[in-house]
Amino acid sequence: MAMSILTHVLAGLFGMGSWVTICGLWVELPLIVPQVPEGWYLPSYISIIVQLANIGPLFVTLMHSFHPGMLNETAVIYFIVGFRILTVVVQGVERSIPLLLLIFFISIVDCTSSVTFLPFMMQLKAEYLMTYYVGEGLSGLVPALVAMVQGVGVVECVNASQILKSNETHLNGSERDANYFVPRYQPAIFSAEAYFFFLMAIMVVCLVAFILLNYHPAVKHECPNNINGNGDPILCWKNKKSERKPMMRFGKAIQKPRSTFGTWMQVIYIYIILAWVTALTNTGLPSVQSYSCLPYGDQAYHWSAGFEINTPTMANVANPIACFISMFYTQRSLVLMGLLISIGSLIGVYIMGMAVRSPCPLLVNETSGAVIIVLAWFFFIFILSYVKVIVAVILRDEGHSALVWCGAVVQLGSMLGAVTMFPLVNIYDFFTSGDPCNTNCL
Structure with a gap:
């Protein structure tokens, strides 16, 4: 039992290192942006850079498809974690070109983790895959908690007359109004360099967890179909692969599929669902997060938003909670999956x-409006995070290559969401930002 708990802890720590660097970078933007010429255009550049970095998972996926066994997955994971440790500390450099190059390289290894970390969990029992997802959810929450202590992004609404000088004009060109408030960022308690050293420490912990998952004598007992009982330390992937289990169809297990076509239809259906979920949760809706929340005030924005700010937000908390619940209640029904997708998508429609x-969204001047938008973001992330875990559990039963493609589809969905939303937000100005300190809506 104690060893089972140890393996769960190691799987969670390993999962926490999957996206912690990119999540941590988003959180620290309020301190980085003033130091670079791009200013607040930097987040848009980062979004594009992250999508270009999908060449990493594309390469790994193609290698697994056309030259299976040639790519040493374990060596790739060691490189990913080690490279993060070496580069994450210098992400706070002031010059734009080195910063953008470092972001590109760190994005490659983060994106590639989707097609390497997840397939590696195939070597352990199925319950540890859900623990891994809990850790992956914490990769967004932990940096947010640390940045909250740091004080990054904490905004105070102050009267314009207190900070605007006599030679400055009102933001809208009119005379200064004594009742007009402007946001002012509070100074950080400690530097960005110290924050990135903390991220480096997390990656060191991730590396140690990965080494122990590979070589700890007790972990081998958690490998499926373990046939080596001599007590010597062994690598999980040297054991026999787990047998393929039946897929699910209409909520019932198919012991003998009626046809190969029917089985492939199920797989395609699952991959489409996964692409849709990741497009919504990873890039699509987060692109308009500030537009949906800021009109309701600063507090609603801080409680609702995801990577872009530093608080322990509802969105950041919802992900690990959903993954934790899946450890005790996992349903593989495709009917349930479709129902949850529909509910989550409807909530997404409301947010959009x-x-x-x-x-001037609905109930903009009402407390109920702020409460509804916060709850909408929480349940949107909660429901669709649970769906992602269900998909991963089903695909795990299909074998190693299915999990590789699972990671590839996650990155594909994220890219489609980003490519769709980027021109709407940054080129065509389809959305108008709200003011957290003032409202002109009647």
Whole structure:
């Protein structure tokens, strides 16, 4: 039992290192942006850079497809974690070109983790895959908690007359109004360099966890179909692969598929669902997060938003909670999956609708409006995070290559969401930002 707990802890720590560097970078933007010429255009550049970095998972996926066994997956993971440790500390450099290059390289290894970390968990029992997802959820929450202590992004609404000098004009060109408030960032408690050293420490912990998952004598007992009982330390992937288990169809297990076509239809259906979920949760809706939340005030934005700010937000908390619940209640029904997708998508439609109506969404001057948007973001992330775990559990039963493609589809969905939203937000100005300190809506 104690060894089982140890393996769960190691799997969680390993998962926490999957996206912690990119998540941590987003959190620290309020301190980095003033030091670079791009200013607040930097987040848009980062979004594009992250999508270009998908050449990493594309290469790994193609290697697994056309030259299976040639690519040493374990060596790739060691490189990914080691490279993060070496580069994450210098992400706070002031010059734009070195910063953008470092972001590109760190994005490659983060994106590639989707097609390497997840397949590696195939070597352990199925319950540890859900623990891994809990850790992956914490990769967004932990940096947010640390940045909250740091004080990054904490905004105070102050009267314009207190900070605007006599030679400055009002933001909208009119005379200064004594009742007009402007946001002012509070100074950070400790530097960005110290924050990135903390991220490096997390990656060191991730590396240690990965080494122990490979070589700890007790972990071998958690490998499926373990046939080596001599007590010597062994590598999980040297054991026999787990037998393929039946897929699910209409909520019932198929012991003998009626046809190969039917089975492939199920797989395609699952991959489409996964691409849709990741497009919504990873890039699509987060692109308009500020538009949907800021009109309701600064507090609603801080409680609702994801990577872009530093608080222990509802979105960041919802992900690990959903993954933790899946450890005790996992349903593989495709009917349930479709139902949850529908509910999550409807909530997403509401969030998108409020973003389109910004700066005057529904109930903008009401407390209930702020409460609804916060709860909408929480349940949107909660429901769809649970769906992602269900998909991963099903695909795990299909074998190693299915999990490789699972990671590839995650990156594909994220890319499609980013490519769709980037021109709407940054080129065509389809959305209008709200003001967290003032509202002109009647």
